[in-house]
Amino acid sequence: MARTPDRAAPRAASLWLFATALVTVVPHTAYLPLWASGACALLLAWHLARARSNGPRIGRVHRLSLLLIALTVALAVRLDFGYFFGKAPGIAMLATLLCMKLLEGNSPRDVRAGVLLAFFLQLALFFDDQTLTASLFALTGALCAAATMLALEDPERSPWRTLRTGGTLMLQAIPFLIVLFMLFPRLPGPLWGLPRDAWEGMTGLSEEMAPGSIAELGLSSEIALRADFADTLPPPAQRYWRGPVLSEFDGRVWRMTRSAQLAEPAYALAGPAIDYVLTVEPHNKRWLLALDFPGEVARNDVAYGSEYMLLAERPLRTRTQLSLQAYPQTIIGQEESAAVLEAATRLPEDAGPRTRILVDELVADANDASQILDRVLAWFSTNALTYTLSPPLLEDDPIDEFLFDARRGFCEHFSSAFVFMMRAAGVPARVVTGYQGGTLNRVDGTLVVRQSDAHAWAETWLPGRGWVRVDPTALAAPSRIESGVSAALPAGETRPMMMRDGAAADALRALRDRWEALGNAWNRNVVGYDRQRQRDFLQHLGFEQPDWRTLGFALGAGLATLMLALLAWALHQRRSGDSLDHLWRRFGARLARRGLARLPAEGPIDYAERVARALPDRASEVRLIARSYARLRYGPPSANATALTRELAQRIREFSPQ
């Protein structure tokens, strides 16, 4: 009865907190180091065992062991990550802390602290994962957290009813979520410096290419970009998504040269245009992976690289969407500077001696660059090199070893060997990396390009024709270009699950299409909702020039409406009792206006008699109503009660004491 400040939290609340922690930590295990996931699992199991056995209050030994665990976790974070203050170690610490919080104490304060920790962790999940699945986990987590808090207040309620009340609260919270999400001003982040690992863990192409680096990407079915074409899809042979152009070679690794940035494209657009909307997944680099060759873009945060790729102003750290045109028939680099061409023929002195001899033989009697190109391509066609996702390791001289010993390689081997040969013959050439191909999602009609579509091809410069795209991989495995990596791989080579043939894989692919179409819609409309989209939305609402004042006004109006609706719901008092009670009360209320309120202890018949005496001309009506009510209320159950009730309702509606 009396208040004790240090009372123990109800067991229902500890169990709900356990559920909250479980739902919160589980999606993190995909990103946490293994030891952290293991520690969380152990701590959660310990808590469950204690809660089930209604364990004793924590003693000193218990506290000491928790302190030891905390120190061990801190040490493990330091050893594993090498630093403390960053995103990943922060999440690992937070996750183990939440699981320890369950064990640390069981006062209501501890439970509330655990709930707040769970909220932070739910937010932290979005650093790694903003998919629909992640948000469903967060939603469930929030529901469990609400149930935890409910159980603190009202512990005797059954779990099911607790969940129902929690659900009601969530349903009432969702309109606020929608209004605030649409109208809360989106500030351009970051507000201050971010930890150095903030953008780690994004997959994609890099500024350099070593043998094997693209094959590694080839195993990932993560989405790199999506394209939504206005009209028809370009044929596979035109689906070259341009990334970094690599021109420097040290005998093993190809690197990007520092390229100039131009305000407009350095080429004359030619041929028909292909309209499409490009959505690039964040990869923390500046290239936008536009389809060759992009036209003018009406945005000031986009620049043109001197190597014809489209560049964003800042590294892409969020999903970026832009409307583009591609002109595949454009001729590029006809007026290329001598410096660039000279750089594109440079080779390290000692690299590829055997290849150099081969090239010397091949081009001994060639007259010009295009003849050299033909000879080299002919060599690739006649020498059956094998295209494979698992090329052998090349040790000392990758070019020679690939062409003469291993004779097996992935696109980076083909392109670098080709460029090497062209340069050895004195023709400018360079490696272009990017993506090639893509598969159509049959559900929403977008072309989906995955990391496994990463590709390296080549460009060689011919006088009068500029830079000409050459794809040496296509010579060894023509189906790579037409049908993707899977079709080009030799039979019997193990492919990633999604690349396999067969009915099961087909069904799986169809399912994946559906799921990814949903994910695409989610990304576009929810995750991708930014300042621009907010502006568009306000304009759609009818504000001509939306600024922060309009936003504030709309937000205030929206929240006020919701608040009023919620208060109206609260004020709408529904009395207990059935429809018969309502009718009888309404009858009493009518008479009360004439000063004939029913006394608390008065039965219907007595009441009717009193009213009849006061209103003699209404006497028969009043008696009829009262008798009918009394029969329905106190009489034996009747088969036509519903009809009689309706009749009574009619009588009462028509009754007027005046």
Next chain:
Amino acid sequence: MKTTEALERLPDALARKFGRRRDDTLPVTLRQGRIYVLPTAAGLSFALALLVMLIGAINYGLSLGYALVFLLFGLGVASTVHAFRNLLGLRILRVAVEPVFANETATLRLYVENPSNWRRAALRIRVGDIETHATLEAGAAETLAVAVPTEHRGWLAIERIALYTTWPLGLARAWSVLRPTVSVLVYAAPERNAPPLPSGDGSTEGLRGDGDDDFAGLRAHRLTDSPRHVAWKAVAAGGPMLTKEFAGNEGAALELDWHALSGCPQDDARAARLTAWALAAESRALSYALTTPDGRLAPAHGRAHLSACLARLALARSRHGPHA
């Protein structure tokens, strides 16, 4: 809890300042005008956590981070309205409290009705420092009891009854303060090891003229009569319950006199002794008269007389200050 109490008093203090504070006449229905809602300490830390999360979401440009913060914000707002609704429409029909002896705990009974069709969970009622909690099902009316500790004899006014709830999430606290005009009559605590009952003339030499000696006749039994005076022989013979009456004339009745206790200088000590004597006399079914500065109660016995005497003694004060 100090801060929440101060907060609870705030609307009251404001009302007093503007001269609008009034005592409540029961029954009282809790309407929106008398229900106040403010965040609890847990609600404030929740709000702070949301702010930190919002800054995180802005800093990293996390769209779903914004969404989570806004969802939780909505949850907080909805819980505030739920807390308000948890009190709204409750009817306090009656407040009653029985007299007790000083240092005993009185039980304040609130008759509360929930006329609506939803359950009122985790209601808390606080009087002074003591609180009790209750849950009212839809349509239920219940008696909620709160303990009120007492210290001194006299009237103990129950100034305020705070009815509050932090349901559903503990983030907001809705409360309403009742000022029923209700007081507990606290009887003086009977003196322990009090001297034996005085004789009729007020001397303390012992008991004289017991008053049960002279059998005068039989009358119908009343519930308050001592079982020692029941005519058990008549009952055993199958007759009705009868009470033996004794001829106790005026002179034979005990005279309990406030002014005669010169041995007790303090009012409280006198009240304590006289209370002890009144109880002792009642338990022996003696007739006793009581004289206090407020006047004399004619000799009688029985529960009603005892209550009247105890009430007099609870409130008695010497006219000219305590005697030396």
